[in-house]
Amino acid sequence: MDQNMVVDTRTVIRVLGEGAYGPIELIRDEVTGKLITSQRIIKMRVKRKDFAWLLEFPSLIGDHSNLVEIIGTDYEEGGLRWIQDYFRFGNLVDYIPANCGLDENRAKVSLNQVSSAIEFIHNRSLVHGDIRAENVLVCDPEMKRVKLSGFCFTRKEGHVTTKNCDNIPYMPPEVAQKLPIEGFAAHRSQDCWSFGILIFCMLSGCFPWMEADKVTNKDYQKYHQWHKHHTIHLPSSWACFSNKLIKLLRKLIHPKPSKRASVRTLTKYMKYSWMRKEDDIDIIEDFRSSGLTGDDGTLPSSESIADLSAKLESLGVCTNGTRQWRKVRTELWVSANSELDL
Numbered sequence: 001m002d003q004n005m006v007v008d009t010r011t012v013i014r015v016l017g018e019g020a021y022g023p024i025e026l027i028r029d030e031v032t033g034k035l036i037t038s039q040r041i042i043k044m045r046v047k048r049k050d051f052a053w054l055l056e057f058p059s060l061i062g063d064h065s066n067l068v069e070i071i072g073t074d075y076e077e078g079g080l081r082w083i084q085d086y087f088r089f090g091n092l093v094d095y096i097p098a099n100c101g102l103d104e105n106r107a108k109v110s111l112n113q114v115s116s117a118i119e120f121i122h123n124r125s126l127v128h129g130d131i132r133a134e135n136v137l138v139c140d141p142e143m144k145r146v147k148l149s150g151f152c153f154t155r156k157e158g159h160v161t162t163k164n165c166d167n168i169p170y171m172p173p174e175v176a177q178k179l180p181i182e183g184f185a186a187h188r189s190q191d192c193w194s195f196g197i198l199i200f201c202m203l204s205g206c207f208p209w210m211e212a213d214k215v216t217n218k219d220y221q222k223y224h225q226w227h228k229h230h231t232i233h234l235p236s237s238w239a240c241f242s243n244k245l246i247k248l249l250r251k252l253i254h255p256k257p258s259k260r261a262s263v264r265t266l267t268k269y270m271k272y273s274w275m276r277k278e279d280d281i282d283i284i285e286d287f288r289s290s291g292l293t294g295d296d297g298t299l300p301s302s303e304s305i306a307d308l309s310a311k312l313e314s315l316g317v318c319t320n321g322t323r324q325w326r327k328v329r330t331e332l333w334v335s336a337n338s339e340l341d342l
Contacts, residue, residue: 012038020130020152020164021045021054022079026086038074039082041152053159057151058082062124066117068137068149084149089141092133092202101205101240104275110136110146111199112270115263117148118191122157122263127186129153131194132167133201155186170194173212173220173255189257196252199266203245203274204237208253224255244272 013026013035022040029036041054058070072083092110096102102110114136121128128148135150155161160183163175172193178184200208209219219235226234227250238246248269251261 010036010038020166027083035086035088036071037084037086039084039152041079041082043079050161053155054152055080057154060124061126061151061154062120064117064120066113066145066147067120068147070151082151087137087139087147089138091138092136092146095138095143096133096202097205099205101201101203104203104273106143107199107202108270108274110143111202111266113146114148114198115195115266118195118263121154122188122191125157127155127157127159127188128191129155129161129186130164130167131191131198132170133198136198157186157188159186160184161186167194169207169210170197171212172257173214174257176212187257188262189260192252192260192263193254193257195263195266196249199245199252200249204240206237208235208237223253227255240276242273242276244269245274 009030010027011030013028016024016026016037018024019039019041022042022045025038025040027036027038028034041051043051046054055073058073061067061070063069068084068087070082070084074081074083101107114131118128118131128151130150130153131148132150135148137147137149139145139147153161153164162181162183163171163178165180168176170193172190175184175190197208208223209217211217212220214221214224222235234246241249248261248265251265252263254260
């Protein structure tokens, strides 16, 4: 295709990516000069009943400050186009440092807005169906405002649909276990799970697992066992999270759909710290290796660590510096006090 092909009064500048049912294109309106995006929906790629739904959907979604608006629908031979604003600052994937994650405060601002958008969708008896970082568009370089997009898999709650194989790491187990052509009923609890995975990704820079399959995926298997029995430790990738955040994630990422918390649960946890201090993480790893965790498998809080550190310092035990340095100083302290006892 010619990179500058004219579509009526609009010029296709380039392809931005591939959507579920066709390419997403950057377009310039030759009348206004404005840049917009076109989400093509090719009829041959969609089931007949789903195509009828996609025709109707733009009139049902409603307006919300954190939802990307479908500002028009163009009909063409072989399908249609959803016309939307162009977001030149990209999506969340462009801002999340790999294996590190976003600053907690910045993540909270974005997640609060995404939560509001999802709740709005759920209140209209709709299920988004494709919550992931790629579908959260950024409105400004400081990430003060974001908008949720990606409505190709949005369905009425209870509508029978099939899974989106492009977002497997975000899928709840009851969807992940389905075959690509196997139908299941859309339910808001599926969005709640995906939202929990999004929180994890934004703050850690990685996925907790690549697929929620307790048979084939060891990371999910370990999480499932912890969630059910509390007798084993969570994977080390969770060590940077506070107990409050782990509690929130445990509610959202619940293996049983009927027990999953709603996205509005996020608001109850906004006032708490979500991340542990770097020094605490080292100490927590010491707790892990010693088996010193709570009966429910949780890790010591920052407050309890601070209290313990203060008590140890009062006894002359070093609690600062690297883990190796603390080990050396502690061994010297034990040796010195053993000699005094003798």
